[in-house]
Amino acid sequence: MGIGASYTLGNLIMAGDFSDTTFHGFGRSSSMKVFEPGVRYQMTPSLSFVSAYQYTMFEGHHWHEVALATHYLLSKRTELYTSVDWMRASEGVDAVIGYSFTPSTTRNQTAVRAAIRHVW
Structure with a gap:
């Protein structure tokens, strides 16, 4: 089950969602709950x-995770982006x-990305 919403105020988009997923298997079940608020400023x-x-x-x-990113459109199909996740x-x-990364050997992990993305 999941629910989300967004609200646009000028150049600012505020969004958030909540999901509650139940996994069943091997005679057990587990529930994972995720809260995700965020903002995008154009x-x-x-x-x-x-x-x-x-x-x-x-x-x-x-787990707590914080992400910061910058996106710059070079064209309708190509963008530069950088991000830092902690x-x-x-x-x-x-x-x-x-x-998508190798697990850390500690309870902390940081990922830094810089890329060009092109959509065919």
Whole structure:
């Protein structure tokens, strides 16, 4: 189950969502709850800034994640972007941002990205 909403106020877009996912298997079930508020500020038609926070709870553990990003459109299909993500997990859990990186050996992890994205 999930619900989300956004509100635009001039160049500022405020958004948030909540999801509650239940996993069933091996005679057990677990629930993961995720809260995600964020804002996007459209400085110019080509330049935007994004700030987001995510709080996740799962099987007695929790994670805090903060993300900051900048997007610059070079054209309708090509953009430059940079982002910094920081995560802190509860005691006894190794942090892993987005499950696309190798898990940290500690409860903290930081990811920095700079890229050009082109959509065909």
